[in-house]
Amino acid sequence: MRVFTVDEVKAHSKPDDLFIIVHGDVYDVTEFKNEHPGGKKSTFTLTTITPSRDVTPGLACWGAMSFLERVAGKDATVQFQKYHKDSVLDKYRGKLQVGSLEGKAPPAPKPEPPKPAPAAPAKSVAVSAKTEEDATALEPYGDMIPYGDPAWYQSIVDQRSQYHSPYYNATHAALRKEVREWITSEIEPYVTEWDEARHVPDTIFQQMGQRGYLAGLLGVKFPVEFTDRRVASVPAEQWDHFHELILTDELSRTGSGGFVWSQIGGYGIGLPPVIRFAQEPLKQRILPGLLAGEKRICLAITEPDAGSDVANLTCEAKLTPDGKHYIVNGEKKWITNGIWADYFTTAVRTGGPGMGGVSVLLIEKTHPGVSVRKMDCQGVWSSGTTYITFEDVKVPVENLVGKENQGFKVIMTNFNHERLGIVIQCNRFSRVLYEESMKYANKRKTFGKKLVEHPVIRMKLAQMARQVEACHNWLENIVYQCEKMGTTESMLRLGGAIAGLKAQATTTFEFCAREAAQIFGGLAYTRGGQGAKVERLYRDVKAYMIPGGSLEIMEDLSIRQAMRVHKALGMKL
Numbered sequence: 001m002r003v004f005t006v007d008e009v010k011a012h013s014k015p016d017d018l019f020i021i022v023h024g025d026v027y028d029v030t031e032f033k034n035e036h037p038g039g040k041k042s043t044f045t046l047t048t049i050t051p052s053r054d055v056t057p058g059l060a061c062w063g064a065m066s067f068l069e070r071v072a073g074k075d076a077t078v079q080f081q082k083y084h085k086d087s088v089l090d091k092y093r094g095k096l097q098v099g100s101l102e103g104k105a106p107p108a109p110k111p112e113p114p115k116p117a118p119a120a121p122a123k124s125v126a127v128s129a130k131t132e133e134d135a136t137a138l139e140p141y142g143d144m145i146p147y148g149d150p151a152w153y154q155s156i157v158d159q160r161s162q163y164h165s166p167y168y169n170a171t172h173a174a175l176r177k178e179v180r181e182w183i184t185s186e187i188e189p190y191v192t193e194w195d196e197a198r199h200v201p202d203t204i205f206q207q208m209g210q211r212g213y214l215a216g217l218l219g220v221k222f223p224v225e226f227t228d229r230r231v232a233s234v235p236a237e238q239w240d241h242f243h244e245l246i247l248t249d250e251l252s253r254t255g256s257g258g259f260v261w262s263q264i265g266g267y268g269i270g271l272p273p274v275i276r277f278a279q280e281p282l283k284q285r286i287l288p289g290l291l292a293g294e295k296r297i298c299l300a301i302t303e304p305d306a307g308s309d310v311a312n313l314t315c316e317a318k319l320t321p322d323g324k325h326y327i328v329n330g331e332k333k334w335i336t337n338g339i340w341a342d343y344f345t346t347a348v349r350t351g352g353p354g355m356g357g358v359s360v361l362l363i364e365k366t367h368p369g370v371s372v373r374k375m376d377c378q379g380v381w382s383s384g385t386t387y388i389t390f391e392d393v394k395v396p397v398e399n400l401v402g403k404e405n406q407g408f409k410v411i412m413t414n415f416n417h418e419r420l421g422i423v424i425q426c427n428r429f430s431r432v433l434y435e436e437s438m439k440y441a442n443k444r445k446t447f448g449k450k451l452v453e454h455p456v457i458r459m460k461l462a463q464m465a466r467q468v469e470a471c472h473n474w475l476e477n478i479v480y481q482c483e484k485m486g487t488t489e490s491m492l493r494l495g496g497a498i499a500g501l502k503a504q505a506t507t508t509f510e511f512c513a514r515e516a517a518q519i520f521g522g523l524a525y526t527r528g529g530q531g532a533k534v535e536r537l538y539r540d541v542k543a544y545m546i547p548g549g550s551l552e553i554m555e556d557l558s559i560r561q562a563m564r565v566h567k568a569l570g571m572k573l
C-alpha cells in the first residue's frame, strides 16, 4: 500500500478524483460517493437532515454538496466518527483504502490462528483454593467497558488484581479470543446485509462445522466418536458446558437473533435428542455429516394449534401393519431452519391423547410427502422460519428416537438445553444493547452535553447493566450445576430454575431493547447504520419470549416444578 503525505492527499479533492483520510488511512471515495448512504450529490438537499428536538445552531447543513465532497482531500476522522461506528471500515477497507499517511504506526499484526491450548491446566471447572485460582489468573479481554462483557473478562491492567472467577481456565480464555476474532472479521460486517437478504451464506455453517463449533454445542461431552473436527483452542477432552456458554455468547455478540438461529437455532435443539436417544445405526449414518456442517437438522414440535402446550400436538404417525414404517400426516409451524433442513426431529402422536401418546421420529427431506415453505415473521429474519406439511410420509421404524409413546421424555430432556441456549443469547443481546448504548451515549451530544452526562440516560444504563449482571451470575451458577449433575438429575432438579432464568433473561432483553431504542432515538427507528443492532434486536425480542416456553409458562413452571422437586427433598411449609 502506498504512503501519502498530507499534501498528496489534498491534490485529490475534486468530485472525479476524491480522497479522504480516516484514522490515518487514505481512502479513494470517488466512485463510492455515489452509493454512500450519507447523501448522494444528486439527492442531497436540506430536507435530508431531520432536526431532532435539539435544534441548536450547530445543526449540520452543508448545502448541495455531499458529505464526502465536503471533506475531499482532508482528514475526515472527526466527521466519520460522528456518523458511523468504526466497524463500518472493516467492510469497506479492502475496497476503498489506497494507502496510509506517512508516519502512521504500522497496523497491528494479524492475529495468529489459534493454537491448541496447552495441556495444563487440565482441571475443567471449580477452583476453590486461592493458590490454584491465582495460578489460572487470566489476561483481561475486550473493550473494558464496565459491564460490556461478562465480569471474568476484566482485570486491573497492572495484573496485580485479577477479577476472580471459580469457573474459567486458560482454555475458556483461548476460546473466547478464537471465536471473537472470527466473528469480528468474518461475520459482524455482513450481518445486517444477511438479515436483510433473509439468508446467511451456507459457507458460514460449513465453517462452524470445520472449526469444531457445531460438535461443541450439544450439551454433551465433545462427541469425538462421531467426528474428527476439533476446536483449535480447546482439547476435546477438556470441553465442558462453560465452553459451550462462551461459544454461544460470543456468537451472539453479532446482535442478530437471525444470525445465531441460522447457525444453531435448528441444530442446537434438533440434534441433542438424536445424539441422546436415537439408535446406533441411525447415529452412525447421520451424525458425521451434521457435525461437519454438511447437513442440516431442525426440531419440529410446534403446530398451528400446539405451542407451549406440547402434550396436545396432533401430527399423527401410524404404524403400518407390517410394523416397518410409520405413516406421518400433519403440520408443523414456526420451525427454525426447516427450509434448509435435511432432517426433522419431529414430535408425533403415535398413541392416545396427552403426553403418553407422543413419540419422536427423525423424518428426512428425501422422504416423499415432506413440503416446506418460508414464513414471514417480525424478527430473526435470517433464521429461516418455516411451515412444514407432512402428507403420507413413510418413515422407517429405525428412525424412532427414544421409545414409542415415550417421546415426551425425549422432549423434556431437551428443554433445559434449549432454554439455556435462549438465556445465553438473550443475555448477550441485552449486553450488546447496553454496550452499544454506552458507546453512543459517550459520543452523541444533546443540549451541549454528551448523552451520558444527562442523569436520565445514566439511569437507563444502570438499570440495563444491573439486570444483565444479575442474569449472568444466575446463568453461570446453573451452568456449573449442569456440569456437575448428570442429564437426568439436571433435568429434574434444574427445570424450574432454568424456566425462571429464561423468564428473567427474556424480560431483561425486552427492557434493554426498549431503553437502548430510547437512547438511540431516530437511529434505532431506521434500519441499518449506527442503530442497526438496536433496531434489529428490538424486532427479535418476541422470538425469544414466546417460543421455547412462553414467558407466562416459564414463570409458572419456575414455581410448580421447583415445588415438586422440593417436596421430594422434604420441603417444610
Ligand code: HEM
Residues within 6 Å of the ligand: 020, 022, 027, 029, 036, 037, 038, 039, 067, 068, 070, 071, 076, 079, 080, 083, 084, 085, 088, 089, 092, 096, 523, 528, 529, 530
Ligand atoms: C471511507 C469512508 C466512509 C465510508 C466507508 C462510509 C460508509 C457509510 C455507510 C456504510 C453508511 C450507512 C450507515 C452505516 O452503516 O453506518 C454511511 C452513512 C453516513 N455517512 Fe458515511 N462513510 C464514509 C465517510 C463519511 C464521511 C467522511 C462523512 C461525513 C463527512 C460521512 C457521513 C455519513 C452520513 C451523514 C451518513 C448517514 C448517517 C445516518 O443516516 O444517520 N461518511 N456511511
